[in-house]
Amino acid sequence: MSITRPRGFRAAGLDAGIKSADAPDLALVVNDGPRDTAAAVFTANRVQAAPVLWSRRAVADGRARAVVLNSGGANACTGPDGFADTHRTAEHLAGVLDVSAQDVLVCSTGLIGERLPMEPLLTGATAAAVQLAAGAEADTAAARAIMTTDSVPKTAEATTGSGVVVGGIAKGAGMLAPQLATMLVVLTTDADVDAEIARTALRTATSTTFDRVDSDACMSTNDTVILLASGASGLTVGVEELTEAVRAVSADLARQLVADAEGAGHDVHVVVRSASTEDAALAVAREIARSNLVKAAIFGNDPNWGRIVAAAGCVSEADAPFDPADLSVHVNGVQVCREGGAHRDRSEVDMTPRETVIEVDLGAGSATGDIWTNDLTHDYVEENSAYSS
Amino acid sequence: MSITRPRGFRAAGLDAGIKSADAPDLALVVNDGPRDTAAAVFTANRVQAAPVLWSRRAVADGRARAVVLNSGGANACTGPDGFADTHRTAEHLAGVLDVSAQDVLVCSTGLIGERLPMEPLLTGATAAAVQLAAGAEADTAAARAIMTTDSVPKTAEATTGSGVVVGGIAKGAGMLAPQLATMLVVLTTDADVDAEIARTALRTATSTTFDRVDSDACMSTNDTVILLASGASGLTVGVEELTEAVRAVSADLARQLVADAEGAGHDVHVVVRSASTEDAALAVAREIARSNLVKAAIFGNDPNWGRIVAAAGCVSEADAPFDPADLSVHVNGVQVCREGGAHRDRSEVDMTPRETVIEVDLGAGSATGDIWTNDLTHDYVEENSAYSS
Numbered sequence: 001m002s003i004t005r006p007r008g009f010r011a012a013g014l015d016a017g018i019k020s021a022d023a024p025d026l027a028l029v030v031n032d033g034p035r036d037t038a039a040a041v042f043t044a045n046r047v048q049a050a051p052v053l054w055s056r057r058a059v060a061d062g063r064a065r066a067v068v069l070n071s072g073g074a075n076a077c078t079g080p081d082g083f084a085d086t087h088r089t090a091e092h093l094a095g096v097l098d099v100s101a102q103d104v105l106v107c108s109t110g111l112i113g114e115r116l117p118m119e120p121l122l123t124g125a126t127a128a129a130v131q132l133a134a135g136a137e138a139d140t141a142a143a144r145a146i147m148t149t150d151s152v153p154k155t156a157e158a159t160t161g162s163g164v165v166v167g168g169i170a171k172g173a174g175m176l177a178p179q180l181a182t183m184l185v186v187l188t189t190d191a192d193v194d195a196e197i198a199r200t201a202l203r204t205a206t207s208t209t210f211d212r213v214d215s216d217a218c219m220s221t222n223d224t225v226i227l228l229a230s231g232a233s234g235l236t237v238g239v240e241e242l243t244e245a246v247r248a249v250s251a252d253l254a255r256q257l258v259a260d261a262e263g264a265g266h267d268v269h270v271v272v273r274s275a276s277t278e279d280a281a282l283a284v285a286r287e288i289a290r291s292n293l294v295k296a297a298i299f300g301n302d303p304n305w306g307r308i309v310a311a312a313g314c315v316s317e318a319d320a321p322f323d324p325a326d327l328s329v330h331v332n333g334v335q336v337c338r339e340g341g342a343h344r345d346r347s348e349v350d351m352t353p354r355e356t357v358i359e360v361d362l363g364a365g366s367a368t369g370d371i372w373t374n375d376l377t378h379d380y381v382e383e384n385s386a387y388s389s
Numbered sequence: 390m391s392i393t394r395p396r397g398f399r400a401a402g403l404d405a406g407i408k409s410a411d412a413p414d415l416a417l418v419v420n421d422g423p424r425d426t427a428a429a430v431f432t433a434n435r436v437q438a439a440p441v442l443w444s445r446r447a448v449a450d451g452r453a454r455a456v457v458l459n460s461g462g463a464n465a466c467t468g469p470d471g472f473a474d475t476h477r478t479a480e481h482l483a484g485v486l487d488v489s490a491q492d493v494l495v496c497s498t499g500l501i502g503e504r505l506p507m508e509p510l511l512t513g514a515t516a517a518a519v520q521l522a523a524g525a526e527a528d529t530a531a532a533r534a535i536m537t538t539d540s541v542p543k544t545a546e547a548t549t550g551s552g553v554v555v556g557g558i559a560k561g562a563g564m565l566a567p568q569l570a571t572m573l574v575v576l577t578t579d580a581d582v583d584a585e586i587a588r589t590a591l592r593t594a595t596s597t598t599f600d601r602v603d604s605d606a607c608m609s610t611n612d613t614v615i616l617l618a619s620g621a622s623g624l625t626v627g628v629e630e631l632t633e634a635v636r637a638v639s640a641d642l643a644r645q646l647v648a649d650a651e652g653a654g655h656d657v658h659v660v661v662r663s664a665s666t667e668d669a670a671l672a673v674a675r676e677i678a679r680s681n682l683v684k685a686a687i688f689g690n691d692p693n694w695g696r697i698v699a700a701a702g703c704v705s706e707a708d709a710p711f712d713p714a715d716l717s718v719h720v721n722g723v724q725v726c727r728e729g730g731a732h733r734d735r736s737e738v739d740m741t742p743r744e745t746v747i748e749v750d751l752g753a754g755s756a757t758g759d760i761w762t763n764d765l766t767h768d769y770v771e772e773n774s775a776y777s778s
Binding site for chain 1: 433434435436437465467500501503608609610681682685686691694695696698701702703704713714726728730731765766769770771773774
């Protein structure tokens with residue numbers, strides 16, 4: 001189970017006929033209370049899809065009763081008409097669920113620049129409301145309905161010391177997806193918390209999990225992570241306890257996103273140590289994670305430290321102070337670069353595991369930062385060139 | 390002809406046995422005066438190869454008599470020993486040419502992290518000094534000797550109104566090269582100018598030519614552009630006249646670098662208009678030029694404006710103020726996106742030409758900026774993964 005494992009939630013997922021393909025494409029998650037606490041984080045992209053514009057406003061009061069999600073269309077770059085479609089979806093479900101439209105959040109993923117087929121979407125939303133249930137079947141159905149290029153549904157759950165449960169579903173095929181790597185995540189908890197605690201827990205948890213998965217150096221127009229708290233456990237918990245559980249579920253889901261990255265051959269964990277600050281470590285880690293030369297070398301099972309060091313050298317002194325002569329690089333545990341020069345032979349590195357660990361030591365402090373990415377493969381190029389999105 | 394077309398220069402290129410392959414790998418360019426004016430620009434990468442460290446110092450006084458260039462080894466990340474090798478190369482040629490070692494600039498390109506084979510290099514340098522000559526044959530030999538993954542030698546020349554000649558050779562297979570896209574350029578002119586004018590002309594010219602070719606969002610450890618002025622024409626020219634000729638030769642060579650990009654199927658010209666400032670236009674153009682999703686779509690002949698708009702949206706408001714609702718996108722002349730939404734059908738766009746033109750209008754001012762890049766292809770992945778560098 002996942003999103004309905006915490007008490008006070010029901011979910012559903014079905015084929016509403018939004019996708020041309022015969023596949024589930026509409027999911028609904030409802031919070032039956034007693035509380036209707038909600039928090040959310042959205043894409044930093046300035047080009048924001050209609051559902052992002054709507055949900056951002058709707059969740060501003062820290063309350064939400066339902067989240068409706070659809071695959072088969074991003075409803076991005078669709079102008080005022082696209083926004084009206086999202087508004088209509090919320091109004092429709094508000095009527096069906098007898099709640100306020102302001103308490104219905106909307107998420108969409110799929111092609112950019114095309115209107116959604118509203119009749120099948122609204123009909124499907126009504127059907128989903130009828131099918132709402134708690135249990136593994138409902139959770140999986142919801143997780144499957146938001147998949148685009150994902151090969152498997154992604155779910156996770158965690159329980160805190162005091163018995164509060166957090167569950168979650170996610171979609172997104174990593175930064176290597178044909179789509180714009182849109183990531184949609186719905187997290188639920190039966191903790192009895194207010195919006196302030198929910199917001200803090202969500203922001204803290206996402207900053208070290210979903211924010212550490214590099215998405216083409218570019219967030220999509222639709223990325224959304226929502227946390228709903230029902231209070232149905234009757235357990236009030238502190239922000240630290242809730243944050244830890246939300247972080248655990250988020251980390252689990254983020255790792256699943258990387259592992260399911262379209263066309264990837266390796267999951268690459270870039271860890272930068274001995275940095276002056278965490279931001280400096282992350283700046284270097286991101287630069288390495290975004291280097292096509294590094295990513296292609298890893299696809300070729302080549303622990304090419306020269307490309308890694310050169311990528312690190314592209315980060316400005318202001319963003320990450322370090323002396324190139326102090327750089328050390330380990331690839332899968334083998335120190336191939338020491339004091340900025342060649343050390344152990346690259347042939348000693350075993351690149352066959354799916355997970356590749358690149359550790360860079362800047363010798364400039366004590367801060368650490370890490371980024372997850374994937375290698376650059378033929379399948380990535382195929383996925384992203386052969387099919388329009 | 391190219392570098393020896395301006396009066397006062399001789400060049401040579403030969404197989405010194407530095408490369409394992411049986412191919413030319415050492416080039417020499419000598420300025421016979423009467424002037425020995427020199428200027429240079431180097432990589433912004435903080436990890437700088439030994440020849441870059443040496444040449445930066447040597448050219449600081451605005452004077453140089455010779456440039457020796459080798460392929461087959463970058464002499465980067467080789468520490469003090471690598472620097473000693475470069476110093477020794479300059480000292481050796483200084484003896485052969487009877488000039489000061491401080492007047493001998495050195496450039497290297499090839500693998501990172503390996504020492505150069507000094508005996509064949511020095512022997513080859515002596516042989517090159519003996520072979521020095523002016524003429525098309527010498528120019529082509531020099532241009533060929535600096536090639537790595539380049540498929541053709543790159544040369545260009547221009548003559549100013551008052552008869553001053555500028556010539557140039559370049560190597561570099563664009564940002565899509567297996568190597569770190571190292572770009573080596575030697576420009577020569579017979580203008581009678583001082584170092585100040587040479588520096589200004591070179592910096593101004595490169596800022597709108599070589600700097601506009603995106604190299605994996607990352608300059609290599611060895612990038613170098615050198616301008617030598619012999620004064621042999623006896624013609625003193627103003628900075629504007631020289632700049633224009635140097636810019637013309639640089640633009641010609643830069644375009645040749647893009648056209649020869651390893652594994653590229655399209656040359657992509659990203660032009661951003663109606664920006665608040667040129668820097669804002671360039672920030673958006675670079676973001677689009679660096680998007681793997683945009684580059685892969687172009688490989689697939691898909692004028693995917695959604696990916697283009699989403700890439701633009703990743704640039705911060707501070708770096709490029711604009712309203713996403715004002716975005717307009719033309720691909721090869723067809724306006725596929727208007728006011729942030731779909732306009733003419735993508736099927737109207739002819740993507741078959743090698744050159745793809747992406748025009749983005751920000752509707753935020755009157756400044757323009759452009760970047761040249763290439764598409765992301767299977768051959769790129771193959772080149773960068775199958776062979777170590």
